[in-house]
Amino acid sequence: MERSFAKEIESLRLKSGEIFRGEGILAVTKALLQSGVSYVGGYQGAPVSHLIDVLVQSQDILDDLGIHLETCTNEASAAALLGASINYPARGAVTWKAIVGTNVASDALSNLASAGVIGGALIVVGEDYGEGASVIQERSHAYAMKSSMWLLDPRPDLPTIVRCVEQGFELSEASNTPVMLELRIRACHVTGEFVAKDNIAAKVSRNSPLPDPATFNYDRLAHPPATFMQERLKLEQRMPAARKFILERGLNEVMPGDLSEIGIIVQGGLYNALNRALMNLGLSDAFGNSRVPTLVLNVTYPLVPEQLSQFCAGKRAVLMVEEGSPDYIEQALHATLRKADINTRVHGKGMLPAAGEYTIEALTRGLIAFIRAEQPQIDLAAAEAAFGQALETRKAAQALIGPNLPMRPPTFCTGCPERPVFTAIKLVERDVGKLHVAADIGCHALATFAPFSLGNSILGYGMSLASAAGVGPLSSKRPLAIMGDGGFWHNGVLSGVASSIFNRGDGVLVVMQNGYTSATGVQYLPSSAGNRLDSSPGGSDIETTVKALGARWVRRIRSYSLPEMVKSLREAMTTAQKGLKVIIADGECQLARQRRLRGEEAAALKSGARVVRTRFGVDDAICTGDHSCIRLSGCPSLTIKPNPDPLRTDPVASVNSGCVGCGHCGEVAHAAVLCPSFYRTDIVHNPGWWDRLSDRIHRTLIGWLGGKAAPAPQPAAGE
């Protein structure tokens, strides 16, 4: 089902002195093995999915090293997994997508951070921020501050990322505190190289288990009165220990420069973009030889006041380069300097934008303002002219091209089983009127884009039904909540289903049962047909689960049967029966299905077995170019082409070669009574004698009747 990571897995085996080449997130995975972890876990989500995906396929490496891998059902369970490091000298790492994953994990994280750890605990968070992000734009930084955990934000080059992972464990152990390592989207996917070390087997592992459980120690419980003591410990012991480690081990880096009157303090993750912006102003070169002294914070929490004071002392001004809001570091810098009575001016937000990704353009603009204000003697004329020229060119290009360049939002894959469900909702809306649709996180959230444009709110993963709980009682129609099986198991089963039944809610829930968490890269979940550990079915079942929770009205419907789906939805919306109504839309993720089928089909074709390939088509002569079919489907392979009819100008609908033959367009044409232009073609490959004979008979008879006059030429003998 999943894509194969064979190549990536090889790089996890590299030995000391060999060169690792690959993506950032894979480098982190290798660094975990080099750090002697005892256990790894996490919940998938871009941009860190691959960490777990690759390990899932590396069972023999894990076995060799005795590492336990837990594919958690949500981030809360991943965070709680780190509880093993509270009592035992075992290193553990977990990963998830932030900010959302950290939100879900935060209860366990608070308890973990309060109790403290004796084995190094590392949390790798994929900071889903800026271009390409798919979640709300917030910062993980707040969690580090409120729970007194440490936050690493390494320079985005592989040796630094790897060093931060390794030193992150040491920092965690030196200060008895869990450490978060934050990687932005582009840093997770950045390619590069580093010199590998040998993988290390942990002292405590599946291969050398602990003989006894930890002795009872109340102080390790996040429970009063220990919590009061732990709060003091955080401030009086763990934080000072961490600061000492950061200073002594040089986790933060000071880059010298001859313009000693000014300085720049930057989050490690932004260093490369900053250097390019400095290059644009002639203040640095491609190898990072900056003229402006720079303090690179590979650890953004805790800050080390002495280090900040020392860097700023004697300078007229510094520029704080800190992405996102609130500007926690900048505020802390102000307070630090004030307390130390240092009068260095601090610039930051204002010269730099308060919100949004710090692109090279944003940084260049900020640096120009900074240099102008603090080092006006530096001649920036040429650099400013070049920068201005680039922006003017863009403006001219935009003026020529105009604002109407069509947007290209992502959409359901060709043949996706979720598409028909939204078609059904649109058709039901024609009868019962517009519905309140509580959307959720997952592929189905793509229905919020054209052509469906369905969804009134998104409150988080698995939260759709809960988010409709207050809408239903205030509305004359039942609200409709959409949830994926991913969201169902992540959270929705309790937050949504149990809560709705407990409160005697009267809403409708559609669960998309496609068998995987697909949007994150097609991972198994509790109700998958398979499991990474064994191939036996008999995992958790959604239908049984909701019935056991007390749902009375439950329908399981094949996603592609549009008429049945329409009927059930209409019934769910209009029946007099009170209570939660659950429709399970059953259809395997087409991405996973095609990955499997393509190989199987190619093998069957090669072996000479009979294979029937199905494709859909549109008759040019019958299509009148209204495109209702596209508005009810949006399938990528259902597109348009110039009208071959010399009398018509509107383009006709057309099915391109990407069609996987799911049959949805035919169902739509039927269910919505669109037009008679859709047809299905079943092409027989490696036909048997019966196929050939019956085909010949039909062709001949139709030929006699004046239909397709000449039968198609027969294949040469031997073919």
Place this chain on the structure above:
Amino acid sequence: MAATCPICILIAAMGGEGGGVLTGWITGAAQREGYPVQATSIPGVAQRTGATTYYIEIWPEKTAQRPVMSLNPAPGQVDVMIASEFVEAGRAIANGYVTPDRTLLIASTHRVFAIAERSAMGDGRYDTGKLFRAARDFSRDRILFDMDDAAKESGSILNAVLLGALAGSGALPIPVDAFEASIRSDGKSVESNLAGFRFGLNHGGGRAELAPVPATPMQRFADEGVKRLTDYQDEAYARLYLQRLETIAAIGDEALTAEVARHLALRMSFEDVIRVAQLKIKPERFAAIELETRVKPGQPYAVADFVKPGIEEIASLLPPKLARAIIALSVRRGWIDRVHFGMQVRSNRLGGYLRFRLLAGLRRWRKHSFRYAEEQQRIEEWLDLIRRAAALDLHLAREITECARLIKGYGDTYRRGLGNYLAIRDRVILPALSGRIAPDAAADAVVQARTAALADPDGESLAKTLAAFTASLAALPQAAE
């Protein structure tokens, strides 16, 4: 001279196209040659077709110390912009990533239509003419051709053609064989990828020319109309077409006559059940299917047609009186929108063929059918409006002609289009013809209303536009006073 800046390459692609593979080939080739290279991307969710980008920096010298390379592209700082589709190239230009001082633009000129273009009720395609100009004006140099076509021609994939074009451009200090080795080391579809690569390499100097829009003379439309209506009904019906067209030609405006020739032929060949059946069993149709599905000669295939006539479609074949009675009854009983006869007709199998054949044979009966009577009456009325408008203002006449575009499709679509047309007729065209508004203002109003009718299927835009127009009509006498 020592390098001062990396070579910056930005790739614009769509999710699921394998932009990552192309990126891997380029970085692999650079690595092979010993150049420091870095790539990154924002792939996000796994789904298809969303616009996405990949960014590569290559240090053009072999050096022991690794330079600090950026993870983000910057406007005005891209050396090679690669786009797998033409609107994506346009997006890159609009974002400032293609500049005349620096950027080589390598882009496929083919279109993958975006959802807004595909779902428009008429023709929502983006006009790429401007993009060709922008590509010329804003790039230092450019390699533009239809690489989708090239990929199909060479039995390869688009990415391989793009890579070939990049290799052939000489923009990178990487020899051709290093790119080939990169493809080979992947070990997947090596031969076909190399074929595409070589195609791109050889056509690296290819330049796309803007195809001139062929002229559409009136005679061509009229000839096509006669041909179509003879096939549709008979020669007498085609003669009726020409007679009707002559009354418009007599006005003496060629553009008007050409447009009427076009629309009149379409309106007179309205798509009833008989016509659909006739089209479904045409030999040309099966030839087209065989071509499109790449069926080999003699390979068995079955075609299943999805048809679902309703009461109205079936009743419309009956004599007007009977049909009206049945439709009236069905409306009263609420059957009209609910009762349909859905079937899948296997039209290249004897049974299905015969079914369509019988229906198509009803052609001779058509002239007695309810639908025929209705359509002829509407056509005459439409032509009358055009003639009356032409006496006032040719512009208005042409716009009324164009309103025929609204009436198309089947079932719901047809009814909605007809309803929209009638609304425009009653609230704009008729007041204009009665002299209540100036003809040029009326022509503008017709254009606006027609555009609004095609803006959304729920008719909200049209309702708003018509309401605004009616309000302005009401305000007119006061303004004049």
